[in-house]
Amino acid sequence: MIGTDSPVLAVLCGDQHPPDMDSIERSATVRYTRADGLAEALRGADVLFVYDFLSTAVPDAWPAADRLRWVHIASAGVDPVMFPELRASDVVLTNSRGVFDSSIAEYVLGVVLAFAKDFAGSLRLQQECRWRHRETERIGGRTALVVGTGPIGRAIARLLRAAGMRVAGVGRRARDDDPDFGTVYPSERLTEHLPGADYVVAVAPLTEQTKGMFDSAAFAAMRPSARFVNVGRGELVVTEDLVAALRAGELAGAALDVFDTEPLPQDSPLWTMPNVLVSPHMSGDFVGWRNALVAVFADNFQRWRGGQPLRNVVDKTLGYVPSGR
Incomplete structure (x- = not known):
């Protein structure tokens, strides 16, 4: 009692x-x-x-x-x-x-493979009963830029590296000797490093500094063959700018698990774009x-x-748990 x-x-x-x-x-x-x-x-x-x-x-x-x-x-x-x-x-x-670290990392690896091996195209052709041989891409040696260097970003980096990809990070503090990313670029220089990435993975926390960080300028900086993956927060992205960039061919595709409006409205063009993978905020839900x-x-x-120190204490000035806490 x-x-x-x-x-x-x-x-x-x-x-x-x-x-x-x-x-x-x-x-x-x-x-x-x-x-x-x-x-x-x-x-x-x-x-x-x-x-x-x-x-x-x-x-x-x-x-x-x-x-x-x-x-x-x-x-x-x-x-x-x-x-x-x-x-x-x-x-x-x-x-x-x-x-959710490992499950989200697995989701990211999954969508990277889905793009490279054109699984969506194979499924469409299967539904049409059409046999059409194609060549697909390799992911070994391709470059991933992971924007967000917290535990989820680190799990993503480790798994993509294990699959043979080259990985770099974008975070608050620049460094060259990170055990998971190797090189971490500072957030304020994001657009300088987007052109070198085949896959850009957004997993940053939502703060005043990161809100809308992926806008028209960011998408214009990406190479046309790049794919964008968002498993962070929908508000990291200016959705209208993403749609415009996809329509203009400024990037090759996007895998989106989070959106600025959820559920994603039925009239959103993202639903029907052939180079977009939509999932309903479930990348971490094992x-x-x-x-x-x-x-x-x-x-x-x-x-x-018991009066013991709590785990995962958020720094309310930063909006996330600092490393080591």
């Missing part, structure tokens, strides 16, 4: 409750809520678990948070909860860094991912209860 001194945990979960919460329910008063009940659930709550990590309900409900000490979001990206009041508060913010997200929170919850 939960004692009177048990912490109060609000869980923003939408239509689906998180699994494997039994151990947490035994040591806390848990209030499960949808967005419309979040304000009420936050009154007197010590902790907020944003399980519905796509929800934008937290800023509006924030004034009701009269005792909150810690917010955890069930994703690597924290932009849905990076509003000014939370930034300015003493509330600790943590994320679920590490859960079988069992929900359980893995709860496991990360449960570990941190026990740490918080």
Whole structure:
């Protein structure tokens, strides 16, 4: 039975409750809520678990948070909860860094191979019952520029290197001796290094500095044979500029898992472009991912209860977890 001194945990979960919460329910008063009940659930709550990590309900409900000490979001990206009041508060913010690294890296390798081996073309021809021999590309020796050097970007770099690709990174700080990327270029010089890449992979966190970083100038800098892959945030890209660049032949294709508007509107031209692969924000979602997200929170919850340092503490001035934290 939960004692009177048990912490109060609000869980923003939408239509689906998180699994494997039994151990947490035994040591806390848990209030499960949808967005419309979040304000009420936050009154007197010590902790907020944003399980519905796509929800934008937290800023509006924030004034009701009269005792909150810690917010955890069930994703690597924290932009849905990076509003000014939370930034300015003493509330600790943590994320679920590490859960999706390998699965997103596998997705990126998969779409790189799909482009190089023209799997989409083979499927179309199969559906038309047409036998048409073609030559395809190799990925060995091709260059990938990974924009974003956090854990997901590093997992992508390691897997692409293992497949024989040459990889470089783009991040906040330039360096020449990175163990995963080799060379990391500074973000402010992105357009200088885009022309050398066969594949450009966007996995940067969404911040004021990265929002819209892939615009008409960036796409114009890419070689016409390059492919663009976005597994970061939809708002990293100016969608109209991407569509225009694809139509103008400024790049050869795009694989997009995230969009500035989700679900992707049915009238978006991206749906029907022959050189575009669309997936519904699922690059990281492997079988069992929900359980893995709860496991990360449960570990941190026990740490918080025991007065131990939390894992994955977000630097609220940067908008992500710095390396080594």
